[in-house]
Amino acid sequence: MPNSPRRKIPEAALIRLPMYLRLLGEVTAQGVTHISSDQLAELAAVNAAKVRKDLSYLGSYGVRGVGYEVAFLAYQIQRELGVNHEWPIVIVGAGNLGQALANYGGFVERGFGLVGVFDTDPSKIGTQVGGICVQHLDELSEVVQTRGVSIGVLATPAATAQEAVNRLVRAGVGSILNFVPIVLSVPRGVHISKVDLAGELQILSYYEQQKVNSLSHIQGTTTSSRAVSA
Amino acid sequence: MPNSPRRKIPEAALIRLPMYLRLLGEVTAQGVTHISSDQLAELAAVNAAKVRKDLSYLGSYGVRGVGYEVAFLAYQIQRELGVNHEWPIVIVGAGNLGQALANYGGFVERGFGLVGVFDTDPSKIGTQVGGICVQHLDELSEVVQTRGVSIGVLATPAATAQEAVNRLVRAGVGSILNFVPIVLSVPRGVHISKVDLAGELQILSYYEQQKVNSLSHIQGTTTSSRAVSA
DNA sequence: CAATGTGAATATATTCACAGCT
DNA sequence: AGCTGTGAATATATTCACATTG
Structure with missing residues (x-):
């Protein structure tokens, strides 16, 4: 086990890793093979010391006097974020926002395959959304188990959000991306990240x-x- | 000018104000007229001292031994956030995400009226999205001026996002909610808040x-x- | 006496500045 | 010579704890 990560990455640094990863992808596409913290900082519009400190939580993957090898650094960030594994996702709530997210190409583009869309409204069930047939929420558990889903996206109306969360958790989902602007309660160990658009x-x-x-x-x-x- | 705010609210506190405001609305609907920092903290799932500190940036609107008057506190938060004014918004980019956001009821629900949706794709222009007729990006400036738009929502493809930002800024938009996962450059004084879904x-x-x-x-x-x- | 508002204490994040490598 | 990695310095955020007040 040569260089397993030093343990927990500070939240503030963690939040920036997806950005660095994306930027590294972009410069790779332009044929760049090496990059300094100054250059990456410029692209990310942040301080260079911050870039170095953030990357230092992954390990010592730079070369003094040279910089970072783009492909190698990208791999290390991917490994740390766990995005070199597959993380199938489900969406709960097939209303406006749920449909939108299902159709949004950005998830698949960055490796998150949609394997289920769920609702309780009979008029929605059976319709195609984002290439997926909307299923009744009762089917959630089955899909989560068989497809090994650990991340769920919540886009229900506010009134049913907590119940949907309970079902997601019971089904075995360990992290939830919440678009419903209410405070949800989850058991210890379940992560919930909130996006309040309004x-x-x-x-x-x-x-x-x-x-x-x-x-x-x-x-x-x-x-x-x-x-x-x- | 009895109690104008003490000046700038720390970012970390500012981010929580919309949540407090929403919670106050909810308890109002339940007939609650007074609330303590302990109670509000419970609802918001944060520390009570944090609630008091956050609210203290607005002024001293609580009553010792009693708590806060819900309606009055809500009003003060609204005033501070500026949401008692009207802030019409435009969406640039009528693809999947742009359409979704246009149809998403949550913006209007919380007081942000959609007054324009823009794209450059001729096949999109003229179609109805979220009750609005999609217009060519060339019309942006006109709409921004006549409707007094100061907030824009960016949902274009990555390739055209910077150009769209430039147009928004030139048209007079002062703040941008960015859903495009790239780092955008804006002139000093223009605020840009980023939501990277993936x-x-x-x-x-x-x-x-x-x-x-x-x-x-x-x-x-x-x-x-x-x-x-x- | 119950709950605010806030200084002081602590924790976290950012930035500086430079020793140490290549 | 040039750039990383990181301690030290600073800035920001959170939490504690209590004097203050209606």
């Missing part, structure tokens, strides 16, 4: 609001609301 | 991989790859 917009709204505020400050107008209507 | 899965893949590794450790098997095929 929440992201609200954060952007804050930044835009700040700009408006600072402008009205300069102009000496009050901050009381006038701009409520479009 | 990247999220890769992070989950890491956690699942960790579980596999720790299991094989216990069983004394090597970590060398065998589980590559499904």
Whole structure:
């Protein structure tokens, strides 16, 4: 076991690994075989020291005075992320967002094969979504077991999300990508990563609001609301 | 100007405000009028001190010994986030993801009205997506100006994403929600928030991989790859 | 007296700066 | 000479713990 990872990668660093991996893929396509932390930092729009520190959690895979071998580094990141294994996924919830995600090519493109789409609405069951026949949620467990699914994508209405999570967990799914903007409870050991689409917009709204505020400050107008209507 | 905010809210706290706001809405619907940091922390699944610290950046809106008045606190968060103003949005890219986002009810539900969907593909232009007629990207500037759009959602293919960003910025958009997994360059002052859907899965893949590794450790098997095929 | 608001303590993340290799 | 890897320094975030207050 020559260089197994030093154990846990800090969350902040982990989040950047997929970006580095993608960038390495891009430069490979351009024929680049070696890259320095400065160059990778430029592409990633981050500090070079951060790149080196992040990569150091994987091991010492660079060469002093030279940089990193792109293919080798990419392999090490893949190995650490576990994406050189297959991770079939299921989507629970075949509404607008669920269908969208099923049709979204980006998952398959980066190695996540969709093996099931589930809903409880009889009018949805049997329809084709993303090349997959929508099945009743009761079939979830069967598919998760037989296909060895450990990651589920949650895109149900808010009201049924917790029940869907319970079923995913009971079926054996160990990680969930949650698009439903509610706080879900999961047993210890189950990872749940949340994407709140409207929440992201609200954060952007804050930044835009700040700009408006600072402008009205300069102009000496009050901050009381006038701009409520479009 | 009685209690204008103390200036910039730390990023880490800002990210949680939309969650608090949503939770306050939920408890309001249940008839709750007052809430303590302990209770809100329970709902949000975070530490109570964190809730108080986060809320303290907005001002002192709690009452010692009592807690926070839900409606008043919600209003203050809304005001701080700027979501009591209208923020019409546009979507650039009417492919799978763009259509999905256009049809996704969650944006409108939380106050973000969709006023334009843009693409350059002639076969897409003129089709109805999310109740909106897809327009050519050349029309972007016109719509942004007349509708006062300051937030754009980016869902183009990777190859055309930077050009689309340039157009958004030139048209006057100040913040961008980016679903395209590439690093984009924007001028100073333009905010760009990134959602890398496949990247999220890769992070989950890491956690699942960790579980596999720790299991094989216990069983004394090597970590060398065998589980590559499904 | 119950719960806020906040300094102080701790933990985590980022950046600097340079010793150590190739 | 050039670039990594990393301790030390700094910055940011979280949590503790309690004085303060309605």
